[in-house]
Amino acid sequence: MTQPDCLFCRIVAGEIPATVVRETETTLAFRDIAPKAPVHVLVIPKEHYADVVALGAADPALAGQVLNTVADVAAAEGLDGTGFRVIFNTGASVGQTVFHAHAHVLGGVEMDGDLTG
Numbered sequence: 167m168t169q170p171d172c173l174f175c176r177i178v179a180g181e182i183p184a185t186v187v188r189e190t191e192t193t194l195a196f197r198d199i200a201p202k203a204p205v206h207v208l209v210i211p212k213e214h215y216a217d218v219v220a221l222g223a224a225d226p227a228l229a230g231q232v233l234n235t236v237a238d239v240a241a242a243e244g245l246d247g248t249g250f251r252v253i254f255n256t257g258a259s260v261g262q263t264v265f266h267a268h269a270h271v272l273g274g275v276e277m278d279g280d281l282t283g
């Protein structure tokens with residue numbers, strides 16, 4: 167179900183432009199508008215779920231398709247050999263600002279193990 171005032175639903179609908187790097191029947195991957203790493207791609211289900219918990223509970227197969235697209239994006243961006251980070255911010259208190267489930271795929275730079283910054 168599409169949410170009319172959801173930013174990422176509007177990107178899926180083509181109402182807001184995005185730099186799309188991969189699209190499947192059920193998922194979309196596009197470059198983050200404010201990249202935090204040389205590669206910073208967002209992977210979303212086209213269907214609206216507020217976060218990854220809601221997505222996984224309602225449609226585990228779709229959650230798996232999102233992860234498949236994460237892997238395909240990482241390979242296409244040349245990150246599968248070097249490694250990359252996948253983040254699903256879940257909740258405003260940890261910085262989620264867009265309440266449409268999305269994976270951040272980050273790579274192309276050395277990162278340490280500090281995940282709390």
Ligand code: AMP
Nearest residue numbers: 184197198199200255261262263264265
């Ligand atoms: P989060 O803070 O986990 O909810 O992540 C939302 C991400 O969406 C942030 O990294 C933003 O930079 C990114 N973002 C916001 N608007 C756009 C847009 N129009 N196109 C691409 N990325 C966006």
